[in-house]
Amino acid sequence: MTRLWLLLALLLVLSSSAPSRAAEGDVEKARDNFNQAIKEQNAGNWERALQLLRAVEAVKTTPQVRFNIALCEEHLGQTLKALEDYEHAAKEARAEDNDKVAYEAESRRAVLEQRVPHVLIRRGEGATQASIELDGKALEADLIGKRIPLDPGSHLVEATTAGRTSFKKIFKLNEGQTEEVTVTFGAPPPVEKPKPQPKPEPEKRSILPFVVGGVGAASLVASGVFFLLRRGTISTLDDECGSNRDACPESERDTYDRGKTYNLLTNVTLAVGVVGVGAGVALYVLGSPKERTGAAIVPGAPASIGGASLVGHF
Numbered sequence: 001m002t003r004l005w006l007l008l009a010l011l012l013v014l015s016s017s018a019p020s021r022a023a024e025g026d027v028e029k030a031r032d033n034f035n036q037a038i039k040e041q042n043a044g045n046w047e048r049a050l051q052l053l054r055a056v057e058a059v060k061t062t063p064q065v066r067f068n069i070a071l072c073e074e075h076l077g078q079t080l081k082a083l084e085d086y087e088h089a090a091k092e093a094r095a096e097d098n099d100k101v102a103y104e105a106e107s108r109r110a111v112l113e114q115r116v117p118h119v120l121i122r123r124g125e126g127a128t129q130a131s132i133e134l135d136g137k138a139l140e141a142d143l144i145g146k147r148i149p150l151d152p153g154s155h156l157v158e159a160t161t162a163g164r165t166s167f168k169k170i171f172k173l174n175e176g177q178t179e180e181v182t183v184t185f186g187a188p189p190p191v192e193k194p195k196p197q198p199k200p201e202p203e204k205r206s207i208l209p210f211v212v213g214g215v216g217a218a219s220l221v222a223s224g225v226f227f228l229l230r231r232g233t234i235s236t237l238d239d240e241c242g243s244n245r246d247a248c249p250e251s252e253r254d255t256y257d258r259g260k261t262y263n264l265l266t267n268v269t270l271a272v273g274v275v276g277v278g279a280g281v282a283l284y285v286l287g288s289p290k291e292r293t294g295a296a297i298v299p300g301a302p303a304s305i306g307g308a309s310l311v312g313h314f
Contacts, residue, residue, distance in 0.1 A: 152174055
């Protein structure tokens with residue numbers, strides 16, 4: 001009965017008023033659209049009915065048209081729009097002294113308000129300065145901590161703050177439900193310290209330089225020993241023979257021979273020592289032949305070695 005009465009009232013308004021901004025054909029078309037919209041509503045085709053009513057609204061807006069638009073929006077889950085249009089329909093009806101439409105709009109709005117879902121968004125740990133968005137729109141500060149009416153369905157809360165990973169929560173609201181969302185952020189991500197560069201492993205050196213150098217050092221020591229022994233034999237010969245070795249008695253031949261041997265050993269060990277120490281130092285500085293491919297050290301004997309010679313003969 002209510003819809004039939006609203007239909008008759010609309011038809012009366014459309015037929016009794018001479019539209020100043022629309023041709024008679026437009027009014028007739030609007031009347032047909034309204035009739036068809038009521039049929040679509042009765043069949044449960046709310047989307048189609050809303051499209052037809054929008055076309056009627058473009059020609060002439062009445063409290064009855066506004067009321068039926070709100071009715072379609074309510075059944076399509078567009079709760080907030082429906083509440084707004086019910087309110088407008090009631091105000092327009094009151095202005096026209098149409099108490100019947102005003103009462104119907106106010107009654108529908110009061111019932112629908114009880115079914116409106118809400119979300120309550122709070123700031124949690126680390127979110128004091130966070131920027132919060134609800135369904136892609138920035139949320140005003142005075143709405144934080146208050147129940148916000150929404151349409152039923154899925155919604156999204158996002159938040160960002162300096163130095164923290166963004167917060168995101170998707171939730172679904174049913175009629176009459178209140179969802180609470182607390183925006184929180186975990187501890188700031190740790191600052192990665194630069195990894196210390198591994199210390200280069202100390203170069204492994206061959207023992208060859210130390211062996212060669214050791215042999216050279218030992219040879220130098222031996223050369224010194226033989227040099228002292230040689231000096232001893234020269235001193236003995238000087239005492240027995242004087243400066244003329246030809247005047248030495250036959251009994252000193254052994255001393256003389258030993259002197260020659262010490263002289264030879266002194267020169268040989270001196271040469272080996274000098275070459276060995278030099279080669280050992282070179283090998284240590286340049287590396288062993290295995291480590292320095294293509295590098296080769298060929299130590300050579302010194303051109304001359306300063307030493308003493310045992311001159312004279314029997």
